[in-house]
Amino acid sequence: MQVEAHLQKIIDQEGKVHLTLIDPASQTPERAAEIALAAVKGGTDAIMIGGSTGASGTLLDETVIKIKEKVDVPTILFPGSSAGLSRYADAVFFMSLLNSRDIGYVITNQVLGAPLVYRSKIEPISMAYIIVEPGGTVGWVGDAKLIPRKKPEIAAVYALAGKYLGMHYTYLEAGSGADTPISPEMIGAVKQVLGENKLIVGGGIRDAKTAKLCASAGADMIVTGTILEEVKDVTAKVAEIVSAIKR
Numbered sequence: 001m002q003v004e005a006h007l008q009k010i011i012d013q014e015g016k017v018h019l020t021l022i023d024p025a026s027q028t029p030e031r032a033a034e035i036a037l038a039a040v041k042g043g044t045d046a047i048m049i050g051g052s053t054g055a056s057g058t059l060l061d062e063t064v065i066k067i068k069e070k071v072d073v074p075t076i077l078f079p080g081s082s083a084g085l086s087r088y089a090d091a092v093f094f095m096s097l098l099n100s101r102d103i104g105y106v107i108t109n110q111v112l113g114a115p116l117v118y119r120s121k122i123e124p125i126s127m128a129y130i131i132v133e134p135g136g137t138v139g140w141v142g143d144a145k146l147i148p149r150k151k152p153e154i155a156a157v158y159a160l161a162g163k164y165l166g167m168h169y170t171y172l173e174a175g176s177g178a179d180t181p182i183s184p185e186m187i188g189a190v191k192q193v194l195g196e197n198k199l200i201v202g203g204g205i206r207d208a209k210t211a212k213l214c215a216s217a218g219a220d221m222i223v224t225g226t227i228l229e230e231v232k233d234v235t236a237k238v239a240e241i242v243s244a245i246k247r
């Protein structure tokens with residue numbers, strides 16, 4: 001499956017993409033697959049699999065395998081390190097954390113992970129990963145020099161540098177479970193310099209209204225993770241968000 005082409009087609013036809021993030025460390029592989037199936041029933045377009053801590057090894061492999069047994073949408077790895085790769089997934093966000101102070105997150109993990117991607121059928125999707133305040137666990141783990149929430153122009157120049165380096169996607173991250181998601185002003189400023197390059201926004205998006213604000217401001221793809229671990233009716237929550245962002 002050509003995942004990047006598939007997502008582009010959805011953007012062409014439906015305007016926006018919804019991504020469901022599942023953290024293998026948060027539940028059993030069986031439960032992860034149930035959440036994925038419920039999210040697909042609600043209209044999610046792909047399942048992202050990853051976490052900043054503990055998403056590796058057999059637990060990661062089993063989670064990917066169980067999800068693939070239940071759903072037909074693409075599975076995309078969202079690795080916290082080279083250990084966040086699994087040969088069973090369809091694709092990987094092959095990302096560099098551009099605003100990290102730690103060279104490990106800028107290039108070393110990618111070097112260590114590249115051979116596995118080369119030997120497997122995992123499709124790498126190049127991505128600039130940029131962490132904004134408050135940043136959460138991933139901001140701390142990734143040793144990010146957090147972009148101030150109220151400085152859209154700084155996010156924009158990082159995004160531009162990523163685009164000039166050849167990265168197809170840009171991910172503006174506020175941190176998992178953030179109490180304040182990325183602002184519409186920052187999303188707009190980043191999308192303006194990106195042009196046709198794709199913008200993913202995530203962190204603290206919990207409802208249709210916020211998702212719509214982010215999508216209208218210029219996000220091409222909206223990620224939801226934490227809220228789907230919390231609600232009883234995953235299908236209803238995803239459907240609410242999906243219907244708010246798609247045309």
Ligand SMILES: CC(C)=CCC/C(C)=C/CC/C(C)=C/CC/C(C)=C/COP(=O)(O)OP(=O)(O)O
Nearest residue numbers: 023050051052080081094095097113137142176
């Ligand atoms: C491309 C390869 C092989 C590696 C990339 C390595 C990089 C750049 C990592 C960036 C820093 C990092 C730790 C990212 C983790 C991404 C992630 C899965 C975040 C969110 O996961 P959640 O599980 O929602 O959040 P918590 O882990 O905070 O619960």
Ligand SMILES: O=P(O)(O)OC[C@@H](O)CO
Nearest residue numbers: 176177202203204225226
């Ligand atoms: O868990 P939430 O807050 O939805 O954030 C999703 C994602 O942006 C985290 O990497």
Ligand SMILES: [Mg+2]
Nearest residue numbers: 023026051052
């Ligand atoms: Mg987590």
